[in-house]
Amino acid sequence: MKLQSMAAAGAALSLIGLLGTAGKAEAVTFTTTQLSNNSLFNQSPKISGSNVVWAGFVGNSFEVFFYNGTTTTQLTNNGRLGNPPLISGSNIVWQGFDGNDSEIFFYDGTTITQLTNNDFTDQSLSISGSNVVWQGLDGNGSEIFFYNGTTITQLPNSRFGNSPDVSGSNVVWSGFDGNDLEIFFYDGTTTSQLTNNSFNDFDPRISGSNVVWQGYNDENNGNNSEIFFYNGTTISQLTNNNFPDSPAQISGSNVVWQGNQGNDSEIFFYNGTTVTQLTNNDFYDLFPAISGSNVVWEGSNDTNDNSEIFFYDGTTITNLTNSSFFEGFPQISSSNVVWTGTIGNRFEIFLATPTTATVPEPTSTFGLLAFGAFGAGSMLKRKQKEQLNSAS
Numbered sequence: 001m002k003l004q005s006m007a008a009a010g011a012a013l014s015l016i017g018l019l020g021t022a023g024k025a026e027a028v029t030f031t032t033t034q035l036s037n038n039s040l041f042n043q044s045p046k047i048s049g050s051n052v053v054w055a056g057f058v059g060n061s062f063e064v065f066f067y068n069g070t071t072t073t074q075l076t077n078n079g080r081l082g083n084p085p086l087i088s089g090s091n092i093v094w095q096g097f098d099g100n101d102s103e104i105f106f107y108d109g110t111t112i113t114q115l116t117n118n119d120f121t122d123q124s125l126s127i128s129g130s131n132v133v134w135q136g137l138d139g140n141g142s143e144i145f146f147y148n149g150t151t152i153t154q155l156p157n158s159r160f161g162n163s164p165d166v167s168g169s170n171v172v173w174s175g176f177d178g179n180d181l182e183i184f185f186y187d188g189t190t191t192s193q194l195t196n197n198s199f200n201d202f203d204p205r206i207s208g209s210n211v212v213w214q215g216y217n218d219e220n221n222g223n224n225s226e227i228f229f230y231n232g233t234t235i236s237q238l239t240n241n242n243f244p245d246s247p248a249q250i251s252g253s254n255v256v257w258q259g260n261q262g263n264d265s266e267i268f269f270y271n272g273t274t275v276t277q278l279t280n281n282d283f284y285d286l287f288p289a290i291s292g293s294n295v296v297w298e299g300s301n302d303t304n305d306n307s308e309i310f311f312y313d314g315t316t317i318t319n320l321t322n323s324s325f326f327e328g329f330p331q332i333s334s335s336n337v338v339w340t341g342t343i344g345n346r347f348e349i350f351l352a353t354p355t356t357a358t359v360p361e362p363t364s365t366f367g368l369l370a371f372g373a374f375g376a377g378s379m380l381k382r383k384q385k386e387q388l389n390s391a392s
């Protein structure tokens, strides 16, 4: 099946990954649906349950597109997004340019509300339910702001804060303590400082009261970052090697990250107790995302560097794609996966959802749909950037 005809027909692709080794195997069947089908440049999908949001370039501006499991709606018109929209449930948040500076906009599933209206830059968003956090460059450096679904507060001791992340009413960020960057934790009432050392701690991510971040604690190698984990009580160092480890993502006490060892990178998984290396190959494995014990990432596993999407279910790794064009930047919620894929010189959004079925005894570890060769070109190697290139 040519992808072009698939796209035109709006039909679904499917592929089967077989789990188990003997007798009848439990098969995880993924049905892949193309959510966008237009001449737009679509990128950076995020998923929560079966809801998907992404940025699509219309005219001269990136706009918010929302798929609710059934239909796709364009939420903004000349929204001039500065960053990709984020989603939690049916709540969506984004950063838009108002002509002077950037503001925060919030969609509750029904209506859009502009949360900020000031003369400084509001950026670096995170959402959990109806709680939203961001960084405001208010002229005194920067501060962390928190919206609880009703009101906005400036979090205590958040001066020089950046990269906030929220889970429920818990918030983490990286902040400058006068010497270097430390990790700060707000529990809904007070702010505490988790780290106090002489190196930079940054890019924290939170799930419940579990926090993961990167730290440059190698005095002999400025590029050698390690992964640190806080379980609500104590901090442990998950990596101790001589190569960069980044960027970590967290779900419960499960953590995933990318280690740039040697000539390429591999995916590492921490289950709250031990660290497992999920990949061991000679190509780049990039941008892991996690939900429960399910992990997705992109891997450039052929000579064309046209990345594929890989899925780990806690036991087995399956190819979600196997094509001659670029697929990358996957995101996951439960076992639902979204990514960006190229069709010719377009970028479109794809969604894979699982179904289970019993199938006859397998003759290979997995069978894959074969896509027709299509649309090879310079765009294949083009990598998205999370920072959109239009507004502000």
Ligand SMILES: [Ca+2]
Pocket (backbone or CB within 6 Å): 101, 102, 103, 104, 116, 117, 118, 119, 120, 121, 122
């Ligand atoms: Ca603003």
Ligand SMILES: [Ca+2]
Pocket (backbone or CB within 6 Å): 180, 181, 182, 183, 195, 196, 197, 198, 199, 200, 201
């Ligand atoms: Ca520090």
Ligand SMILES: [Ca+2]
Pocket (backbone or CB within 6 Å): 224, 225, 226, 227, 239, 240, 241, 242, 243, 244, 245
């Ligand atoms: Ca390291």
Ligand SMILES: [Ca+2]
Pocket (backbone or CB within 6 Å): 264, 265, 266, 267, 279, 280, 281, 282, 283, 284, 285
């Ligand atoms: Ca690799």
